[in-house]
Amino acid sequence: MVSTARDIGTLFGEPWSRRRYCSRHHHHEDIDADDDVQMRDFIDRQLKLAPMGHQVLVIQPYIKWGANKDRSTRPEVKAEESGSLVRTLSGWKVVETMLVGLTSFRKHTFFGPGNVDAIALKVQQNKRVSAVFISVNVLKPVQHQHLEHRFRVPVYDRYLMVIQIFRQHATTREAKLQVALAEVPYIWSRIRGVQEGYAERLGTEAGQIVLSGNLGFSDKKDLLKEYEKKLKRSVDKLRGHRGHLRHGRKGKDLPVVAVVGYTNAGKTSLVRALTGDEGLAPRDCLFATLDVTVHGGILPSNVRVLYVDTIGFISDIPTRLIEPFVATLEDAMFADVIIHVTDVSHPNAAVQKQHVEKTLKDLSLDVDLLDRVIDVSNKVDRMTESLQSQQCDDDAVMVSCTTGAGLDKLKTRIEERVMEVTGRRVVKIRVLTGREEYEWLRAHTAVVGVEADGEHSVVQAVVTKSDLDVFRSLFIRKKN
Numbered sequence: 001m002v003s004t005a006r007d008i009g010t011l012f013g014e015p016w017s018r019r020r021y022c023s024r025h026h027h028h029e030d031i032d033a034d035d036d037v038q039m040r041d042f043i044d045r046q047l048k049l050a051p052m053g054h055q056v057l058v059i060q061p062y063i064k065w066g067a068n069k070d071r072s073t074r075p076e077v078k079a080e081e082s083g084s085l086v087r088t089l090s091g092w093k094v095v096e097t098m099l100v101g102l103t104s105f106r107k108h109t110f111f112g113p114g115n116v117d118a119i120a121l122k123v124q125q126n127k128r129v130s131a132v133f134i135s136v137n138v139l140k141p142v143q144h145q146h147l148e149h150r151f152r153v154p155v156y157d158r159y160l161m162v163i164q165i166f167r168q169h170a171t172t173r174e175a176k177l178q179v180a181l182a183e184v185p186y187i188w189s190r191i192r193g194v195q196e197g198y199a200e201r202l203g204t205e206a207g208q209i210v211l212s213g214n215l216g217f218s219d220k221k222d223l224l225k226e227y228e229k230k231l232k233r234s235v236d237k238l239r240g241h242r243g244h245l246r247h248g249r250k251g252k253d254l255p256v257v258a259v260v261g262y263t264n265a266g267k268t269s270l271v272r273a274l275t276g277d278e279g280l281a282p283r284d285c286l287f288a289t290l291d292v293t294v295h296g297g298i299l300p301s302n303v304r305v306l307y308v309d310t311i312g313f314i315s316d317i318p319t320r321l322i323e324p325f326v327a328t329l330e331d332a333m334f335a336d337v338i339i340h341v342t343d344v345s346h347p348n349a350a351v352q353k354q355h356v357e358k359t360l361k362d363l364s365l366d367v368d369l370l371d372r373v374i375d376v377s378n379k380v381d382r383m384t385e386s387l388q389s390q391q392c393d394d395d396a397v398m399v400s401c402t403t404g405a406g407l408d409k410l411k412t413r414i415e416e417r418v419m420e421v422t423g424r425r426v427v428k429i430r431v432l433t434g435r436e437e438y439e440w441l442r443a444h445t446a447v448v449g450v451e452a453d454g455e456h457s458v459v460q461a462v463v464t465k466s467d468l469d470v471f472r473s474l475f476i477r478k479k480n
């Protein structure tokens with residue numbers, strides 16, 4: 001059973017049918033209006049969209065020493081993730097990777113002259129290189145233009161890379177809107193950067209390039225403002241809708257389990273493994289999932305739950321980029337139980353885990369969040385036994401979505417936590433077989449087992465407190 005967030009209402013109306021809920025194709029009336037064509041075109045150019053792909057020289061800058069040095073990981077590991085960002089895009093290839101040690105990322109020209117020369121030379125010598133990816137959050141406009149001027153090929157930062165991926169992977173209207181909204185602050189920063197370039201007063205080579213790039217920017221401001229307003233209106237509409245769904249969901253009282261984690265950790269694989277939903281397609285690429293989807297599953301005591309698959313986290317990305325997606329994650333925060341999946345076979349697993357935990361904390365207004373989190377270490381099939389035993393002191397449930405190892409244990413853990421959080425419990429009720437109260441239990445609760453006892457049946461069922469109250473008021477008081 002597959003559903004986008006906005007279809008949850010329907011899903012709840014008819015929770016266990018095998019009907020497949022697909023997002024209907026929507027006309028993008030809000031973002032494809034004729035007026036916007038010019039704007040879209042302008043934005044696409046600013047974002048250096050390259051549907052045909054690129055042959056990329058990956059530059060991994062790192063701080064060599066001092067307080068800003070990142071001690072949690074190694075530049076080689078970061079470079080590997082940077083390469084994955086490139087390879088995730090169809091048609092994009094990594095030609096070569098360079099690690100470049102710096103003392104700061106704040107220089108006007110980003111790199112010192114020696115490094116700029118070395119990179120420029122590399123680009124010149126290797127004719128296959130058609131773009132340079134500098135793996136930092138986001139380059140300042142003045143840095144960006146200076147480097148493009150020197151390298152004479154398009155330059156991408158992490159922001160631009162992730163936007164390319166989002167553009168390729170966004171298929172539903174909601175995801176497309178959110179990506180479009182994530183792009184707007186970047187375009188504003190480009191426009192502002194150009195103005196600063198003016199004020200900064202020139203003389204420097206970088207200043208002059210910025211000045212010459214100014215043409216055509218100022219007349220875009222009003223259009224961009226208008227466009228941004230439209231996007232916000234559309235996104236607000238969707239968010240309002242989601243608010244309703246949230247209430248609807250609570251009302252129906254089906255426990256909700258959200259699956260979160262770093263990108264490529266195996267969230268989609270886990271939801272598929274827990275639900276048997278073959279419609280889910282895990283992929284070995286970053287940000288394969290951009291939409292929140294909901295899938296029905298059954299726990300060991302026949303308790304039915306809804307699993308929510310979510311968009312992945314990644315470090316070193318400007319927060320404003322993920323801001324529009326935060327709404328979808330906030331939604332996940334309302335789940336009864338949260339599963340945090342980590343790819344333990346990844347060399348940077350610990351850092352990725354911390355990053356997700358920190359982001360969750362920042363997102364959550366709810367203090368008891370941590371009590372509701374189950375840590376899951378995925379891809380244990382890739383680890384040697386000694387590594388696995390090292391992990392043993394950890395509270396996490398070790399699983400492999402590929403081999404199925406640990407999944408039963410995880411289901412049991414989920415069930416315990418769901419029961420705890422939602423106040424459900426297993427009860428035994430002795431009723432006359434085939435009578436009204438017997439049928440009521442069958443229809444309204446998760447019946448785990450029935451034992452015949454003469455004319456009676458002992459029904460073992462998972463019930464909420466409100467189920468019990470209703471049962472009492474219907475059948476017990478009536479008798480007395």
Ligand SMILES: Nc1nc2c(ncn2[C@@H]2O[C@H](COP(=O)(O)OP(=O)(O)OP(=O)(O)O)[C@@H](O)[C@H]2O)c(=O)[nH]1
Binds near residue numbers: 261264270311380381
């Ligand atoms: N070896 C191994 N590979 C796994 C396991 N679980 C998932 N994978 C692989 O890891 C890759 C990513 O899996 P996904 O389920 O798409 O990961 P995700 O967390 O949903 O990723 P995003 O949606 O991109 O954030 C896929 O190639 C999976 O086949 C596992 O237990 N073992």
Ligand SMILES: [Mg+2]
Binds near residue numbers: 267269282288310
């Ligand atoms: Mg996924």
